[in-house]
Amino acid sequence: MTAANEHVGTGTLGKAIDVLEAVAAAPEPLRFTDLLKLVDQPRGTLHRQISNLIEEGLLSVRRDNSYELGLTLLKLASRAWSGNQFRAIAEPHLKRLHELTGETVHLGVLRGVEVIYLDKVESRQAVRMYSQIGNASPVYCTGVGKAALSALPDAELEKRLAAIVFKRHTETTLPDLAALRGEIAEIRASGLAFDRQEHEVGIHCVAAPIHSRDRDFVAGVSATAPAYRISMEQLTAWGPLVRETAAAIMEDMAARLGPKA
Structure with a gap:
């Protein structure tokens, strides 16, 4: 997470948003160890967050085991923008x-x-x-x-x-x-x-x-x-x-x- 970002999630949803924002802000796809350094979450919690986000289509896994934003987010963003x-x-x-x-x-x-x-x-x-x-x-x-x-x-x-x-x-x-x-x-x-x-x-x-x-x-x-x-x-x-x-x-x-x- 960037120092300028005021959002630090405390609940389950907030922690998930922290992960998504870290992935979105990165200049290149992040691996698990990269995310562990960027978000203030224990290893086990971060694993669960990533698994849930992948299951919901909000994150996707690349061949090199790095992460990028999923297609569900793109659809949601498109609807939010148009509406x-x-x-x-x-x-x-x-x-x-x-x-x-x-x-x-x-x-x-x-x-x-x-x-x-x-x-x-x-x-x-x-x-x-x-x-x-x-x-x-x-x-x-x-x-x-x-x-x-x-x-x-x-x-x-x-x-x-x-x-x-x-x-x-x-x-x-x-x-x-x-x-x-x-x-x-x-x-x-x-x-x-x-x-x-x-x-x-x-x-x-x-x-x-x-x-x-x-x-x-x-x-x-x-x-x-x-x-x-x-x-x-x-x-x-x-x-x-x-x-x-x-x-x-x-x-x-x-x-x-x-x-x-």
């Missing part, structure tokens, strides 16, 4: 922002101290980015993540901040909590968050927060582009469009899902 109300509400607004900027647009939801990419509209230009639907990224070095943090009530924000473990991804990654607090204050004042090549070298973005009326649900939307083609000045000029997109999504959420959306 997600928030994504469906946001989709036309994401497409409009994409049409106005011509660049990649992301929709991300805050989970713990990570942001999960729920939807993505690709740039008209072929540019390789880390982000994929379902992927998780740290909140402190992504525009969507910082935007979502800024929408949290103060008490909840402090809990999330306390759980962050800072890791330098690029030379411009925010180094510590003081720097992040300063940016959050700026985001709350302007309604805009920036990723200045903080997660990926050569990729930057401008983002705006999305939240429900009672702020028990927070997310973010961003326009993302390669630094060699789009300057920070152009990115900043897109700020009002990104804010308008976030506002339109929130308005539709309130109209279709009610105040508890």
Whole structure:
């Protein structure tokens, strides 16, 4: 499990999720000994968890006895994505922002101290980015993540901040909590968050927060582009469009899902 992941399962289901998250986050298939190091479970418990997950189709075993996510998870993920109300509400607004900027647009939801990419509209230009639907990224070095943090009530924000473990991804990654607090204050004042090549070298973005009326649900939307083609000045000029997109999504959420959306 990564240090940034807040989930540590205690019940049976939680322990199973820990295993699935470790397998999903690994850059290559894991063996049992690898999982034993990554999840905080006794050997016997881990054996049972893996056996149960394989039986349910949530994990599969490769020829070299390593593990990968099973097809049942793919089917569940597909159904969750296609049936997600928030994504469906946001989709036309994401497409409009994409049409106005011509660049990649992301929709991300805050989970713990990570942001999960729920939807993505690709740039008209072929540019390789880390982000994929379902992927998780740290909140402190992504525009969507910082935007979502800024929408949290103060008490909840402090809990999330306390759980962050800072890791330098690029030379411009925010180094510590003081720097992040300063940016959050700026985001709350302007309604805009920036990723200045903080997660990926050569990729930057401008983002705006999305939240429900009672702020028990927070997310973010961003326009993302390669630094060699789009300057920070152009990115900043897109700020009002990104804010308008976030506002339109929130308005539709309130109209279709009610105040508890």
